[in-house]
Amino acid sequence: MQEKNLITGAQNTWCPGCGNFTIQFALRNAIKGLVSEGVALENIVLVTGIGCHAKMSDYLGINSFYSIHGRTIPVATGIKLANPELTVICCAGDGDAYAEGLDHLIFGAKRNTDITVVIHNNRVYGLTTGQYTPTSPLGFRGKSTPQGAPEEPFNPLTLMLASGAGFVARSTSRKMPHLTGIIGQALRHKGFSFVDVLQICASYFNVSELYDRQGYELSGHDPSDFTAACRKAEEWDYNTDSPIAFGLFYQEAKPCFEERFSKHPVSTVHTEEQIRAFLETKR
Amino acid sequence: MYDISVLTGGRAGDGINSAGLLIAHLFNQMGYQTYLYFDYPSLIKGGHNFTITRAAEQKIGAHRDQCDYLLALSQDSVDLHRHLLSDNAVILFDSGRVHGQGQGIPVEAILKAEQAPTVMGNSCIIGAFAKASGIPFDVVETVIRRQIPKAPEKNLAIARKGYEAVREERVIPRVGTTCCPLVNGNEAIGLGLLHGGLDAYVAYPMTPTSNLLHFLAGAARDFPLTVVHPENEIAVMLMALGLSYAGKKTAVGTSGGGFCLMTEGFSLAGGAEVPIVVVMGQRTGPSTGLPTYTGQTDLRFVLHAGQGEFPRIVVAPGSPEQAYVWSSIALSLAWKCQVPAVILADKTLCEGTYSLDEKAMIVPGTGDPPKPGSSRSYRRYEMTENGISPLQFPPLRDAAIKVNSYAHDEDGITTEKADIVRLMTEKRKRKTQALKGEIDLLECVKTYGMGGARTALLCWGSTLPVCTEVARRYGFGVIQPIVLSPFPEEQLKAAVAGVRILIAVEENADGQLTLLCRQHGIAVDIHVDKLDGRPFSVEELGARLKEVS
Numbered sequence: 001m002q003e004k005n006l007i008t009g010a011q012n013t014w015c016p017g018c019g020n021f022t023i024q025f026a027l028r029n030a031i032k033g034l035v036s037e038g039v040a041l042e043n044i045v046l047v048t049g050i051g052c053h054a055k056m057s058d059y060l061g062i063n064s065f066y067s068i069h070g071r072t073i074p075v076a077t078g079i080k081l082a083n084p085e086l087t088v089i090c091c092a093g094d095g096d097a098y099a100e101g102l103d104h105l106i107f108g109a110k111r112n113t114d115i116t117v118v119i120h121n122n123r124v125y126g127l128t129t130g131q132y133t134p135t136s137p138l139g140f141r142g143k144s145t146p147q148g149a150p151e152e153p154f155n156p157l158t159l160m161l162a163s164g165a166g167f168v169a170r171s172t173s174r175k176m177p178h179l180t181g182i183i184g185q186a187l188r189h190k191g192f193s194f195v196d197v198l199q200i201c202a203s204y205f206n207v208s209e210l211y212d213r214q215g216y217e218l219s220g221h222d223p224s225d226f227t228a229a230c231r232k233a234e235e236w237d238y239n240t241d242s243p244i245a246f247g248l249f250y251q252e253a254k255p256c257f258e259e260r261f262s263k264h265p266v267s268t269v270h271t272e273e274q275i276r277a278f279l280e281t282k283r
Numbered sequence: 284m285y286d287i288s289v290l291t292g293g294r295a296g297d298g299i300n301s302a303g304l305l306i307a308h309l310f311n312q313m314g315y316q317t318y319l320y321f322d323y324p325s326l327i328k329g330g331h332n333f334t335i336t337r338a339a340e341q342k343i344g345a346h347r348d349q350c351d352y353l354l355a356l357s358q359d360s361v362d363l364h365r366h367l368l369s370d371n372a373v374i375l376f377d378s379g380r381v382h383g384q385g386q387g388i389p390v391e392a393i394l395k396a397e398q399a400p401t402v403m404g405n406s407c408i409i410g411a412f413a414k415a416s417g418i419p420f421d422v423v424e425t426v427i428r429r430q431i432p433k434a435p436e437k438n439l440a441i442a443r444k445g446y447e448a449v450r451e452e453r454v455i456p457r458v459g460t461t462c463c464p465l466v467n468g469n470e471a472i473g474l475g476l477l478h479g480g481l482d483a484y485v486a487y488p489m490t491p492t493s494n495l496l497h498f499l500a501g502a503a504r505d506f507p508l509t510v511v512h513p514e515n516e517i518a519v520m521l522m523a524l525g526l527s528y529a530g531k532k533t534a535v536g537t538s539g540g541g542f543c544l545m546t547e548g549f550s551l552a553g554g555a556e557v558p559i560v561v562v563m564g565q566r567t568g569p570s571t572g573l574p575t576y577t578g579q580t581d582l583r584f585v586l587h588a589g590q591g592e593f594p595r596i597v598v599a600p601g602s603p604e605q606a607y608v609w610s611s612i613a614l615s616l617a618w619k620c621q622v623p624a625v626i627l628a629d630k631t632l633c634e635g636t637y638s639l640d641e642k643a644m645i646v647p648g649t650g651d652p653p654k655p656g657s658s659r660s661y662r663r664y665e666m667t668e669n670g671i672s673p674l675q676f677p678p679l680r681d682a683a684i685k686v687n688s689y690a691h692d693e694d695g696i697t698t699e700k701a702d703i704v705r706l707m708t709e710k711r712k713r714k715t716q717a718l719k720g721e722i723d724l725l726e727c728v729k730t731y732g733m734g735g736a737r738t739a740l741l742c743w744g745s746t747l748p749v750c751t752e753v754a755r756r757y758g759f760g761v762i763q764p765i766v767l768s769p770f771p772e773e774q775l776k777a778a779v780a781g782v783r784i785l786i787a788v789e790e791n792a793d794g795q796l797t798l799l800c801r802q803h804g805i806a807v808d809i810h811v812d813k814l815d816g817r818p819f820s821v822e823e824l825g826a827r828l829k830e831v832s
Contacts, residue, residue: 010696042678047525050688057685058697063677065528066687066697067521068551074518078525078533079677081509082483086529086677104521107514261509274505275474279641282464283311283429 070100292360303334314459344748475610553593601747
């Protein structure tokens with residue numbers, strides 16, 4: 001089952017030119033990086049939602065939980081709580097994380113669960129053939145909004161900063177080395193790591209030109225400065241035509257959710273004895 | 284035979300449930316079997332709450348409409364319950380709040396003299412009750428020392444003053460020397476799950492299972508247990524499936540509304556073969572309904588919840604002993620067969636307090652999931668004869684453990700190939716058979732008093748005790764299927780053989796078990812329903828049966 005190159009034999013069904021290929025190889029390489037540092041491959045678990053991105057579960061030859069739409073983060077939280085030794089990665093789409101499962105994204109950041117969340121943000125529903133998502137621009141003409149989307153997008157970076165995420169970054173499927181580096185950093189960050197990946201959808205929303213023209217890599221930015229991170233995150237509103245920064249916006253070390261649960265010492269008392277002891281107090 | 288009921292009423296926030304429970308403990312110390320019914324509206328302070336504490340010499344699990352003692356902490360308690368009082372009922376009341384006949388107790392003045400907080404008023408009341416009913420003060424002392432470990436001396440002083448404030452009226456004799464643990468259904472379910480090896484419990488608060496969350500959150504201090512309260516029931520279910528995937532025996536708890544949100548995850552558990560247990564405490568629906576009242580209206584919901592077809596376990600215990608035993612079994616079998624299981628309870632069972640018969644808490648063994656061969660060739664959905672694949676968890680060296688909500692192959696890789704989809708559907712179908720084989724080994728249908736009975740009551744869940752008690756008076760038998768999925772058709776058919784008139788008693792309008800039986804070729808002659816969110820009292824069920832039989 002586990003292939004040397006971490007790619008399974010499953011037939012790949014992404015469209016030619018799909019941004020997911022870049023994310024797949026960036027993630028694969030980032031995982032290889034971890035393994036080369038001594039992390040056991042079997043200690044890595046991938047959780048995906050539903051959508052084109054989610055096929056990652058089929059294509060990467062590692063432990064995976066191919067979940068349902070919007071529900072990567074609670075599954076990942078459960079896995080991490082069950083065994084904090086595991087490295088848990090969520091791949092989710094923008095429909096997954098920003099629409100169907102937005103509550104879980106906010107709570108993931110609030111709890112600071114030690115998981116890495118990679119959002120394949122192509123700003124369109126691909127697998128359902130082209131409807132607007134929470135990050136599609138105002139006026140987006142999709143199949144459900146032929147007159148143009150009547151809502152402005154929200155900004156996932158400011159949302160995550162407001163929710164308490166300790167690692168907030170953005171990259172793009174247009175820059176594989178940059179993306180590999182950012183995912184690698186996210187995996188090594190202890191706590192909730194959020195990476196918004198601006199991914200092009202070759203079939204329904206190919207804005208490669210926009211990302212190439214407006215995109216730039218952050219430099220001279222201090223990721224420990226929350227105010228500066230907020231300012232930088234607000235530079236582009238996912239709607240208008242302004243410069244788009246890629247890189248690590250914010251990083252803060254703080255205690256993780258699972259660390260705050262009490263560690264259970266191996267009990268020497270038999271469960272049935274404990275039950276009897278409890279019943280004795282009820283007599 | 285002594286059979287005594289005590290109605291304690293007051294405003295929400297007065298600690299009426301605790302007062303009723305303390306009275307149950309007094310009876311327990313006097314050798315009685317007890318049952319405590321708690322009736323309260325959905326609010327925090329004010330309103331009207333009452334408990335009926337019943338004590339009898341035989342085992343009971345239902346309340347009566349004829350109360351022998353009234354302890355009134357509010358005017359409503361006197362005004363609203365006249366019809367529930369027997370002739371010559373003893374009435375004790377808080378003279379600072381209530382005007383009426385009976386003996387007044389100056390609760391506020393007593394608390395003030397002792398400089399005690401309002402919450403200690405209960406001790407005053409039970410002291411007074413003990414005196415009026417001739418229960419020796421040393422019994423009060425035992426109960427207070429055991430059940431109110433915080434500030435026992437002050438509580439005792441207050442109880443003593445309550446004791447001295449009234450005169451003896453109607454004596455309750457000691458009938459035995461054995462006392463039982465008094466537990467509510469939620470505690471019995473929680474203990475059963477712990478017995479079954481529960482590692483984690485995830486829930487969002489919802490009546491009537493919130494107290495199970497509270498109980499297990501407290502138990503997590505003593506047991507190796509992780510308890511989580513996430514943002515909503517969707518997260519509850521999915522977080523639980525994550526825990527289960529990584530090897531933790533996990534349960535969730537909710538009521539109908541929360542289970543609506545869990546159904547997408549429930550179907551995921553069925554299709555992806557991730558074991559999970561759902562404690563489903565029914566309350567009066569539809570929708571928000573009566574949040575703090577009872578009902579048996581979700582049987583069909585849990586039997587059919589979730590898209591697609593997949594095997595599931597549904598058990599409906601009818602007593603705390605059954606709740607303990609079957610919660611443990613549900614967890615073990617869900618794990619062994621890798622299916623979702625539902626423990627279908629209701630407000631009556633979850634929040635009722637009962638004398639526990641520890642001798643009836645024997646859990647039959649159910650065995651473990653099949654063991655895998657070498658990890659290098661591990662396949663999560665390996666085809667086996669009975670459809671049950673070896674269960675392994677990450678990390679497993681040299682293996683990738685893949686679970687999948689999509690139709691999948693043996694490795695857990697998505698497939699749309701017709702032949703593999705068919706094979707996987709057949710695999711799940713074989714699991715249903717395997718599960719049926721497992722439950723056939725257990726006593727899934729209980730019968731009571733069936734020797735020669737031509738008429739039998741058919742019931743499920745919390746109406747078991749009221750049915751057995753009333754049936755005994757009428758010479759009827761009682762048949763109770765505990766397992767409702769897979770349906771124990773053969774066991775039930777054997778139980779009803781020879782019955783001339785089968786009367787289903789269900790706290791719903793549609794006759795959900797009646798319909799289910801009909802589907803399996805078992806005819807029910809008469810359906811006795813209950814439409815008001817209140818559990819049957821002994822008198823009410825008796826009268827209803829008189830009408831129909």
